Amino acid sequence: DARVTQTPRHKVTEMGQEVTMRCQPILGHNTVFWYRQTMMQGLELLAYFRNRAPLDDSGMPKDRFSAEMPDATLATLKIQPSEPRDSAVYFCASGLSLDTETQYFGPGTRLLVL
């Protein structure tokens, strides 16, 4: 049963610290998405990659967020420095870039910045 995995599942950190979240997409999927879920804003796209190339990162605060895909099996989302308003659940999703394909979501990383 292929699944998207995310680590860590939970993270508590202090304001100003660096946070790194990792995602392992489903093997063979060439598209990876990062979404953020908050009570106020709901689910919002932060960034997405196709064949490891970033296609859209307009949803990310560029001064503190960065997203990369070092290889096809790993996507990372970094926040430096973190702020309390970054507290949210961060989801990674993966899929194939075909017309009728869908996105499969990981369990999320629940981040709390104190």
Add this chain to the structure above:
Amino acid sequence: AQSVTQPDIHITVSEGASLELRCNYSYGATPYLFWYVQSPGQGLQLLLKYFSGDTLVQGIKGFEAEFKRSQSSFNLRKPSVHWSDAAEYFCAVGARGNTPLVFGKGTRLSVIA
């Protein structure tokens, strides 16, 4: 701009009763429509999707949804709700080629005995 509206923030139904969750979308091109379910502390699981063809689509767990282009709606239905269906339900719209989804704010479903 693309948008999805789920008018009901919270719905409570009795176990065994029927369910309909509303979803309206605004999209400039042919929409690809999805319903996802999220249980507490979990990720999103796909219930069903609509790309083209038959406007009534069947999904997992006994759910179905009907696409009505004239009403820009994609409502989710289930004839008989089970207690295990209590969760948050999200409607989403996207484009062909598996592009980023635009989500509604979700509808929280509570099921009572």
